[in-house]
Amino acid sequence: MAEKTLKTKQQEKVKEVASPKTASVVRKEQKPKVETPRAAEKKQSARPGRLATWWRETIGELRKVTWPTLPEARRLTVIVLIVVGVTSLALGLLDWVFSRLIALLISL
Structure with a gap:
């Protein structure tokens, strides 16, 4: 049978003694952290x-x-502006075409 010895709450260690087959275990009580x-x-x-x-x-x-040089930065900026312009024109054209198609379908 296991025998437990508990000391007062102010002491830190609690010793537990198990059966002869197992070794004794010593552990510390957890104190609330202040x-x-x-x-x-x-x-x-x-x-x-x-x-x-x-x-x-x-x-x-x-x-x-690796930062780009000034000529590289200018070249890449021009490329970005061209792509943005072409994309906006394509989307504007598609918007105009679809709005005309929908207006034509509604008027029928």
Whole structure:
């Protein structure tokens, strides 16, 4: 049979003695955590530390980026503007065609 020895709540360790076949087990009681003023300050100061770390890592990653030269940037900007213009013309034309078709169907 298992024999348990419980000490007062103020003591940290509880010793449990099991049958001779099993070894004895020693464990600590879990105490409720009471937050001290210093612990609260550490929690608040941990946030700026994480923000500073994020900022440093972001700057480090941006330094690894291969930035385009000025002529490349201009060329790519012109390409984007041309594609946007052609797409808007195509969509405008399709809108006009479908609106005429629907008007024709309604008037019948």
